[in-house]
Amino acid sequence: MRRFGEHVSFIATTPLIDPGSTIHPVMNTFTNDRPECVPWQSSGEPEAPLPRGRRVSVVLPCYNEADNVDELYDRLLAVCAEIPHYTFEFLFIDNASTDSTVDAITALIQRDPRVRLIVNARNFGHVRSPFHAFLEASGDCVIGMCTDLQDPPELIPQFLQQWERGASAVLGQKRTSHESPFFFALRSLYYHVASAMAEVPLLEHVTGFGLYDRRMIEIMRGFAEPYPYGRGMISEIGLPYVTIPYDQPLRKHGITKNNVYTLVDLALLGLTSHSKVPLRVATIMGFVLSGLSLVVALGFLLLKLTFWQALPAGYAPAVIGIFFLGSVQIFLIGLLGEYVGAVLTHVRKRPLVIEARRIEGSSSSSTLS
Numbered sequence: 001m002r003r004f005g006e007h008v009s010f011i012a013t014t015p016l017i018d019p020g021s022t023i024h025p026v027m028n029t030f031t032n033d034r035p036e037c038v039p040w041q042s043s044g045e046p047e048a049p050l051p052r053g054r055r056v057s058v059v060l061p062c063y064n065e066a067d068n069v070d071e072l073y074d075r076l077l078a079v080c081a082e083i084p085h086y087t088f089e090f091l092f093i094d095n096a097s098t099d100s101t102v103d104a105i106t107a108l109i110q111r112d113p114r115v116r117l118i119v120n121a122r123n124f125g126h127v128r129s130p131f132h133a134f135l136e137a138s139g140d141c142v143i144g145m146c147t148d149l150q151d152p153p154e155l156i157p158q159f160l161q162q163w164e165r166g167a168s169a170v171l172g173q174k175r176t177s178h179e180s181p182f183f184f185a186l187r188s189l190y191y192h193v194a195s196a197m198a199e200v201p202l203l204e205h206v207t208g209f210g211l212y213d214r215r216m217i218e219i220m221r222g223f224a225e226p227y228p229y230g231r232g233m234i235s236e237i238g239l240p241y242v243t244i245p246y247d248q249p250l251r252k253h254g255i256t257k258n259n260v261y262t263l264v265d266l267a268l269l270g271l272t273s274h275s276k277v278p279l280r281v282a283t284i285m286g287f288v289l290s291g292l293s294l295v296v297a298l299g300f301l302l303l304k305l306t307f308w309q310a311l312p313a314g315y316a317p318a319v320i321g322i323f324f325l326g327s328v329q330i331f332l333i334g335l336l337g338e339y340v341g342a343v344l345t346h347v348r349k350r351p352l353v354i355e356a357r358r359i360e361g362s363s364s365s366s367t368l369s
Contacts, residue, residue, distance in 0.1 A: 052164055053140025053214070055087045058156075061130040062105075062147040063095040063123065068252070069104040073115075075153050083157055092147070093118040093133035095125075096356075106359055113361030121354040130208065131228050132352040135221050143211045148251050151209040158244055159211035168239035171203065171210035175245035197278070200235040206243070215239075226350055227342075282332045289328060293321070 058076065062069070073090070080088050092105045094117065108115045118136065120129060134142055141163055145151035151172065159170040177184050191204040208230050212220075220233055234241060 054085060055089070055139045056160070057137035057139030057142045058088060058090050059130065059133045059137055059142055059144045060090060060092045060147050061095065061126075061133060061144075062092055062097065062101055063126075064097045064099045064101060065147040066097070066100040066104050068147050068149050069101060069108070071252075072147055072149060072153070073108055073112075076156075079153050079156050083160065086160065088114055089137070089139060090115045091118070091133055091137050092116070093129055093136075093353075094120060095129045096120050096123045102359075109359055109361060115361070117359040119356045119359070121356040124353040127227060127229075128352045131220075131225075131230065134212070134217060135352075137217070140214050141211050142214075142217055145209050146207075150248050150251055151207075152246060152249075155244060155246060156211075162242045162244070163211050163213065166240065167242040168213045168216045168237075169210060169234055169241035171206050171234070171241060171243050173203070173243040173245050174205040174207070174248045177248040178250040200232070200238075202235055203231045203243070206231050210244075213239075224349075226346055226348065226352065278335055282335055285328070285332070289325065293325070296321075 060072070069092075076088075076090065080086070090108075090112075092115070094102055094105065096119070102117070102119055105115065105117045109117060118133060123129075124132075130144060134144060141160075143156060143159060145153065155172055159172075162170040187205065191202065216234070216237065216239060219237055219239075220228070220230070223233060225233070
């Protein structure tokens with residue numbers, strides 16, 4: 001298993017690696033305390049690439065997925081049988097499920113020592129809980145996928161193949177989805193708008209399903225984000241990544257945990273984490289509306305002085321102006337509040353999750369205080 005400090009091969013930073021292209025690796029090193037730093041290559045000729053590690057962690061966040069756990073596990077076993085030269089661990093993290101999800105995973109642990117389980121003390125949300133499991137995984141690379149069977153584990157061999165070729169992240173990208181066409185189109189529109197405003201190119205139709213190299217994980221850990229936006233962090237880091245398109249199926253069992261609030265929450269998180277454009281637009285709108293109000297006021301004054309008797313003052317212009325400016329102010333205050341809330345979340349430095357217990361092989365269970 002590869003240790004920190006050993007040589008790692010990387011390729012040129014391009015968002016897509018053509019399988020037929022020639023990759024010229026450059027040998028780099030990094031240390032455990034500063035994984036983001038890579039020293040200059042000491043020799044003029046690149047060294048031969050060293051093989052990557054063989055230990056793979058599969059992170060499986062779940063919440064009320066008792067009906068999906070066994071089927072997902074069987075499909076993972078079938079995939080592992082195709083690539084026996086890798087060693088796998090399956091790390092489930094349960095977000096305080098109210099059904100029998102924990103019991104179903106515990107039964108798997110009795111049969112397979114590679115299965116591990118983290119049980120959260122409460123529901124910490126769909127952002128913090130999976131990221132905590134990523135940081136707790138021990139593999140040379142970490143594969144993240146949901147347990148709702150909408151992320152096909154059959155793509156794992158392709159992920160590993162691209163990782164061996166030098167990609168620091170290999171991401172599943174939804175080509176189509178069997179969800180509502182309206183929601184898929186709405187997501188596409190959001191991605192275009194967010195990418196246009198973001199300081200770095202954001203990934204479109206990427207949900208976190210994919211493979212992440214150990215170095216990528218350690219750099220993410222160094223961000224110390226209490227409410228991380230993983231897709232944006234990948235773009236922010238800038239290491240080479242590959243996207244693999246797939247068609248997302250419908251959920252077979254259970255109901256989706258995403259709702260309008262969670263989708264809006266992720267959308268605002270992506271904007272506030274990687275763009276100051278909304279704040280600048282708010283400032284520009286303030287100047288424009290101030291100038292427009294001054295022009296309207298002067299124009300109305302001139303009209304009143306010119307047509308003193310024919311133009312009654314009336315209440316309509318005043319009421320319309322007050323309501324318009326009031327609505328704009330409320331919107332801009334709310335926008336500013338999103339940024340203030342993001343700052344508050346960061347400075348409080350609360351842990352990602354609180355673990356209730358961990359369950360591992362040999363029926364060992366520990367309660368964490």
